[in-house]
Amino acid sequence: MQIADFALERYFARWEFAVKHVLCASDVEPCRQRDLLELADDDGRARWDALTLGYTESLGLPALRDEIAKLYPGLAPDDVITFAGAEEGVFLSMHALLAPGDHAVVVWPAYQSLHEVARSIGAEVTLVPLDARDWSLDVDAVAAAMRPNTRVIVINFPHSPTGAQISAEQFARLVAIAELHGVHLFSDEVYRLLEHDAPRLPTAAAESPRGMSLGVMSKAYGLPGVRIGWIATRDRGLRARLAALKDYTTICNSAPSEILALIALRAHERVLARTHAIIGENLALLDDFFARNAGRFSWVRPRAGSVCFPTLLDGDIDTFSSELVERDGVLLLPASQFGYRGNHFRLGYGRSDMGAGLAKLEAFRPSR
Numbered sequence: 001m002q003i004a005d006f007a008l009e010r011y012f013a014r015w016e017f018a019v020k021h022v023l024c025a026s027d028v029e030p031c032r033q034r035d036l037l038e039l040a041d042d043d044g045r046a047r048w049d050a051l052t053l054g055y056t057e058s059l060g061l062p063a064l065r066d067e068i069a070k071l072y073p074g075l076a077p078d079d080v081i082t083f084a085g086a087e088e089g090v091f092l093s094m095h096a097l098l099a100p101g102d103h104a105v106v107v108w109p110a111y112q113s114l115h116e117v118a119r120s121i122g123a124e125v126t127l128v129p130l131d132a133r134d135w136s137l138d139v140d141a142v143a144a145a146m147r148p149n150t151r152v153i154v155i156n157f158p159h160s161p162t163g164a165q166i167s168a169e170q171f172a173r174l175v176a177i178a179e180l181h182g183v184h185l186f187s188d189e190v191y192r193l194l195e196h197d198a199p200r201l202p203t204a205a206a207e208s209p210r211g212m213s214l215g216v217m218s219k220a221y222g223l224p225g226v227r228i229g230w231i232a233t234r235d236r237g238l239r240a241r242l243a244a245l246k247d248y249t250t251i252c253n254s255a256p257s258e259i260l261a262l263i264a265l266r267a268h269e270r271v272l273a274r275t276h277a278i279i280g281e282n283l284a285l286l287d288d289f290f291a292r293n294a295g296r297f298s299w300v301r302p303r304a305g306s307v308c309f310p311t312l313l314d315g316d317i318d319t320f321s322s323e324l325v326e327r328d329g330v331l332l333l334p335a336s337q338f339g340y341r342g343n344h345f346r347l348g349y350g351r352s353d354m355g356a357g358l359a360k361l362e363a364f365r366p367s368r
């Protein structure tokens with residue numbers, strides 16, 4: 001397989017654990033295992049205490065798939081297949097959906113695997129850009145990009161890196177376009193449940209028989225390290241293909257991770273309350289920051305998710321970011337890591353130390 005480097009992940013591999021402040025993280029402050037276990041119900045605690053470290057069921061622990069299915073009205077546990085994070089779900093979905101010469105329509109900017117895996121398979125990719133003035137999506141542009149060989153439309157709302165959210169009407173139109181052309185709608189919903197200034201969208205899996213919803217424990221649930229993600233879809237043939245491909249990647253999930261994810265999903269009210277408290281505090285800090293620094297940075301306030309994509313108004317963001325990280329240990333993610341032009345950078349507001357990193361960013365003055 002010939003595949004381009006995943007620029008963002010290579011950048012994180014270089015910096016994430018070497019800096020003091022990761023100001024561009026997309027996850028929410030990770031939970032301590034100890035704190036999570038305190039939220040366990042009796043069954044979850046018993047499963048944890050009795051855990052045997054064997055192989056697990058390839059599709060995922062039935063009780064876990066049962067909890068996940070509850071997130072999708074009308075879906076059953078059999079409609080869910082779990083993976084090692086969302087990333088395995090992206091990789092295997094694209095392999096299940098696409099062959100050389102097929103075509104994919106992908107909303108852009110995007111997490112690189114959402115278009116790069118398709119390219120590596122030999123599929124053609126049409127990127128449909130969001131409008132940089134307000135990060136809105138022109139649904140007509142998606143319709144116009146459709147071709148006879150299109151197999152999948154790839155969307156991601158709440159959106160990374162911009163924090164954009166489309167309306168329910170736009171979502172319904174995307175579902176209709178996919179259905180009209182008989183293609184799958186791959187909906188990366190990893191930032192779902194993080195809506196703060198926009199209504200929550202329905203899910204692709206619930207809305208359409210060929211809809212695919214990608215979910216994960218990494219963002220709203222604050223458990224990126226458990227590496228549990230999933231695809232929910234009512235398309236039985238597709239699920240069978242995903243299951244067959246998973247035999248060549250991870251085979252099954254990590255046994256402890258499945259129980260930890262189960263515990264968090266069952267305690268979702270308390271887990272999500274913690275998440276929204278962190279995000280609410282950080283958004284207030286960001287409102288003040290961008291008001292105070294309007295001459296240096298501009299932003300489109302995010303409507304959902306845990307990331308936004310502000311602009312550096314003076315200077316070059318790549319130079320700025322590299323001096324900031326070398327001198328002050330504050331990591332930003334410049335737009336170039338998404339292959340996107342312009343002076344944008346991704347800023348994450350899910351971590352509880354965001355304020356400290358932001359203060360350093362505010363004090364920083366580049367030498368060039």
Ligand SMILES: Cc1ncc(COP(=O)(O)O)c(C=O)c1O
Pocket residue numbers: 026084085086087088090111156160188190216217218224229
């Ligand atoms: C839009 C999007 N999709 C998928 C993923 C992959 O999620 P995970 O790292 O939990 O596998 C990410 C990670 O940041 C993401 O931002």
